[in-house]
Amino acid sequence: MNGIHHYELTVKWTGNKGTGTSDYRAYERSHTILVHHKAEILGSSDPAFRGDPTRHNPEELFLASLSTCHMLWFLHLCAEAGVVVLDYTDEAKGVMTETEDGGGHFTAVTLHPLVVVSDAAMVDKANALHHKANQLCFIANSCNFPIHNEPICKVLNHA
Numbered sequence: 515m516n517g518i519h520h521y522e523l524t525v526k527w528t529g530n531k532g533t534g535t536s537d538y539r540a541y542e543r544s545h546t547i548l549v550h551h552k553a554e555i556l557g558s559s560d561p562a563f564r565g566d567p568t569r570h571n572p573e574e575l576f577l578a579s580l581s582t583c584h585m586l587w588f589l590h591l592c593a594e595a596g597v598v599v600l601d602y603t604d605e606a607k608g609v610m611t612e613t614e615d616g617g618g619h620f621t622a623v624t625l626h627p628l629v630v631v632s633d634a635a636m637v638d639k640a641n642a643l644h645h646k647a648n649q650l651c652f653i654a655n656s657c658n659f660p661i662h663n664e665p666i667c668k669v670l671n672h673a
Contacts, residue, residue, distance in 0.1 A: 601630035
């Protein structure tokens with residue numbers, strides 16, 4: 515599984531309202547993210563930055579990347595460890611701080627996975643595997659801020 519992996523996509527700006535970027539308020543931040551043979555993702559900037567609130571923004575997609583990478587590693591590790599996961603939902607939250615120069619950066623992300631396993635004997639192992647998943651997540655390993663996990667593990671039919 516070692517190796518170098520390459521990813522490609524196209525981002526197409528669709529926000530030219532006729533005069534391009536002739537003025538900061540003259541254009542939309544709308545764009546389309548295209549990956550060959552996959553559904554389009556309609557994007558914009560965050561509404562705080564003149565974006566369309568009905569479209570995905572880069573900050574949300576970044577948070578989604580962290581959450582899904584963690585989930586996929588966690589499920590992989592559970593399968594290897596004999597932990598039967600029946601359901602997984604994460605309510606991920608991220609904090610981005612603007613800087614004085616108008617830029618910004620994420621300062622923290624907290625994942626809140628709610629995991630349902632098939633047997634009570636699996637709960638402790640499932641909870642421990644979140645730490646390992648965080649260590650292995652490609653996206654988390656590319657970040658320079660803390661990614662916290664606050665998992666809850668339940669057993670099917672045991673509220």
